[in-house]
Amino acid sequence: MTxxxxxxxxxxxxxxxxxxxxxxxxxxxxxxxxxxxxxAQYACLQTLSASPGATGSELARRVFVTRQAMNVMVQGLERQGMLERSDVPGPRRERETVLTPAGRTALDGAGAAVRRVVDTMTGDLADEDVAQLLALLGRCRDALAAGS
Amino acid sequence: MTxxxxxxxxxxxxxxxxxxxxxxxxxxxxxxxxxxxxxAQYACLQTLSASPGATGSELARRVFVTRQAMNVMVQGLERQGMLERSDVPGPRRERETVLTPAGRTALDGAGAAVRRVVDTMTGDLADEDVAQLLALLGRCRDALAAGS
DNA sequence: CTTGTCATGTCAAGAGTTTGTCACTACCGT
DNA sequence: ACGGTAGTGACAAACTCTTGACATGACAAG
Incomplete structure (x- = not known):
């Protein structure tokens, strides 16, 4: 220690x-x-909504879990009727995944709940403060991610 | 969705x-x-260094894990000679935990490695930017924690 | 004094995730 | 063409953490 x-x-x-x-x-x-x-399930549905047709591995990378963990999560959400996976795999054995209407409905409800949480997080801050926080923290994330 | x-x-x-x-x-x-x-082990040692004599439950709260998980982690670090727990429990059955010299040495080395990481994180930012980031993000954390 | 509540430590069981591995397929350089 | 590399999905085992529960001891209220 210094x-x-x-x-x-x-x-x-x-x-x-x-x-x-x-x-x-x-x-x-x-x-x-x-x-x-x-x-984790919310993050999966949210990411899938932003990137329809994403593969399991792609979802795993964005949610920061292994593709194995994402696989079981996707299987669970599929069993619940939240999403569907193309039965015929693509060029690299990948199966495109999309939200079902039920999944979209669940995501909308969850999104409202999440919005209440993040709004309390930024409740004390002015809009310009939030913008600057986004910029600064984004640069930190990029600096860390840059080191491949 | 709006x-x-x-x-x-x-x-x-x-x-x-x-x-x-x-x-x-x-x-x-x-x-x-x-x-x-x-x-997790580094966080445990680091917290213990900042708060010598803390109990297992106290460590668990600060590291954001359950006291059960912290218990097994502390047992592992105790086996490695990184820390020691008072053999005679206190008033509430708590066992005060302190770093051993070996634990202090390990923490110093780990701290240097961690410092390299966090420095790359803030490398692109001016000192005043880091200070403002700390202030803004701290307010976000407090706003979330305020909701008990 | 007794009762209820709270906090700690510990054990046991369960869920979730990671690590390791395999099979399959496309891409690329030789 | 061919073999190496890389990306994807899936399975099994190991690990970590959480959930639930129990026993202990202190404190405050009755």
Whole structure:
């Protein structure tokens, strides 16, 4: 330790990112559980809505889980009628996945619940503050992701 | 969906927080794995360094895991000689936990590796930008945590 | 004193995820 | 053409964490 008694701003930021994500995940879980959805399932449906026809591996990358975990999650959502996978695999053995109307309905309801959570998160901030927060944190994420 | 075609800034921020934390966790894991430490173990040692004598439940709350999970983690770190727990429980059956010199050494090495990661995260930002990011994100965390 | 509540530590069972592996198919360089 | 590489889906085993439950001891209210 160079021990300035306190951690460096960068270290504080690392811890703060983790804390914020943890509390956000917890609040989202509380909001989504009554709807019968886990946070991971919501992330899957949300990503699928933004990128219709995505493959399982593509979904896995965007949700930050392994493709194996995404596979079982997709199977579960398929059993619940939330999404459908093309029965005939594509060129690379991939199966295009799309939301069903039921999945769209569930996502809409979940999206409203999630919006209430993220709005409380940014409730104390002005619009310009949120914009700057997005810009700054985005640069941090990009800097970390740049190191391949 | 009110469907502006794009998600609201608050929703973008939620996703960005998750993405940043995920990439940061991944980079920290890559940096810590060669040292024989997991990210959770590092967080445990780091928290214990900041709060010597903390109990298992207290550590669990700060690291955002259940006290059961923290218990097995502490047992593992105790087996590795990283920390010690008072043999005689306190008033509420709690066992005070402290770092051993070996744990302090391991934490110092891990801290250096983590510092390299968080420095790349904030590398593109000016000091004042980091300070503002800390302030804004801190307000978001507090707003979420306020809802008990 | 007794009762209820709370907090801690621990054990057991369950769910979810990762790691490791295999099979299949397209792409690319030789 | 051919063999290597890479990407995808799927399966099994191992690991980690959570959920649930129990016993212990302290504290406040009755």
């Amino acid at each position: 021990s300035p008694g306190l951690a460096s701003p960068a270290e504080q930021l690392g811890r703060l990112v983790k804390e914020t994500q943890a509390v956000l995940h917890q609040r989202m879980d509380e909001a989504l559980r009554p709807l019968g959805l886990s946070v | 469907s502006p075609g794009l998600a609201s800034p608050a929703e973008q921020l939620g996703r960005l927080v998750k993405e940043t934390q995920a990439v940061l966790h991944q980079r920290m894991d890559e940096a810590l794995r060669p040292l024989g430490l997991s990210v």
